[in-house]
Amino acid sequence: MKNHASPLQSTKKFFQSGRYVDYSFTIPALLFIAVFMLYPIWYNIIMSFKDVSVSNLKDTSEQAFVGLANFKAIFADKYFWSAFQNTFIFVILSLVFQFSIGFLFALYFNKNFKGAKWMRAILLIAWMNPAIITGAIFKWLLAGDIGIFNYFLMQIGLITEPINFLASTQTALYSVIVGNIWIGIPFNMIILLSGIQGIGNDLYESAVIDGANSVKKFFYITVPCLKPTILVLLLLGFIYTFKVFDIIYAMTTGGPANSSQILPYYAYEQSFKLFKFGQGAAASCVSFVLIALLAAVYIYFSNKEEMDA
Template identity: 35%
Template sequence: MKNTTLAFLFVSPALLFLLAVLGWPLVQAVILSFQDVGVIGSQGHYVGLANYAAILGGAGFWRALGRSVVWVLGNAVVQTALALATALILNQKFPGVRIARTWVILSWIVPTVVVVIIWRWLLSSSGGMINPLLIQAGVIERPVGFFATRESAMTTLILINSWRWFPFTALMMLAGLTRIPSDLYEAARIDGAGTFQRFKRITWPLLQPTLLVLGVVGTLLSFNVFDVIWLLTAGGPAGATQTLPVLIYETAFKGYRLSEAATVSVLTSILLMGFAFLATRAMTAQEAAR
């Protein structure tokens, strides 16, 4: 009990700071969701659950939620594939591996605005580099507007965001790979196991705890991405990339319905907290089973 109290005293300043920074705005958002405030600073009246009924009864929220799920799943698949391949390569011994491990994080530390400017220029249908390269390779016959159609816009955004974030995930996976004892691989080689068998029987099972943590954290981070989507497409074309964070912004600052935006924020927070709770319970049960 004494050790627990002492530990709580040590972490209490950080907990109080988080409570002030996160808890108080969340409480204010909940209060705002029960009112009919339109513009920041204006007075509102208590309307009960009217905002929740309007949001849950409308199609806009569910469509944005569906796009958010597609966004999260797409990022999860692409980032995991790129990060795992990169981590496996960086876990090998070759000249310059230390430099590669350092510089692989470059795309992650570049500011978002710079990333957006670079990719807008590369993917531009008039003057960009990607379209001419694809035409020369015979993949396409004429320039493609990567942000012009509903399907291509979402796919392009997923690829850009995955390119930005996969180095961070790769370094986390690399840290997990370095904790796997090399004796296991050596014993597997002696027993005649090939590269795929060693990956299937050793690397993948022992990397599962790291992948589960990255899955939870990555899902929460991807779900809340706003800057890349807004700066590249602003939720277009025709709302094809309007995820929940974009819907919240547009409802509050373009539609001037602040209380409805707060309602969507509260519902989104409940969804994410529920996911985090269930994922944490699943990880705890899996650790206990081991």
């Protein structure tokens, strides 16, 4: 028969081994996560099932439980579905162009040439800048009266009069997408460049001996070797882009006529402009569930791939 140590003996052994010191270093991080992440998420979920207004915001005893009423209210709101549609347009277009352009830059900067490091550093400025500043810059670039973009289009003869990109329901969302793409390109470039530089040169040398050209080396060596990196990068890009708020606030404030509003901004507007805190919390819960579902799908397929390997 096996000898099972008592809880007291296990505890004594744990402290004698000194492992408690290692675990103690994680306590600040765990407290930070609990206070600034888990508690707000839990409080938001609770709020989504209550009738919360300015009058009873501080007194939780006066916040009546309303069940799924807040969710029913936002699902019946046409602006919610407009924001829902805009969110996926915003996310998909941002991810496609951030990743594609970032990949091209990564392949370009993988070559050794004079000034490559300085050029990479300059490109990183777009990512290092706060999004609110980038939004203000693009708001100026796309302005109808003094915008450089309009001036350039008029000089080359593509337009005859300025276009107010941010004031049109047809172009406002896509203008914000352009600004968000600009922010994400350097991050994609750096991550992919690190992955490319980690691929052994012997693979490419063997491919050259076998007669492979640059296109075949890209699709049969570079992309397969970068598959884990690409999946993680796309997941992180989806999560970040799905919860974008600041650049929309800086450029359009969700307008005109809610045409550039996405789910995070819709939740903000419900809570802090219309003071419907319960409905704002419900909209935030919808965003959280969508992100969690994608993360779960990614984890499932990652684990399945590891088991099959």
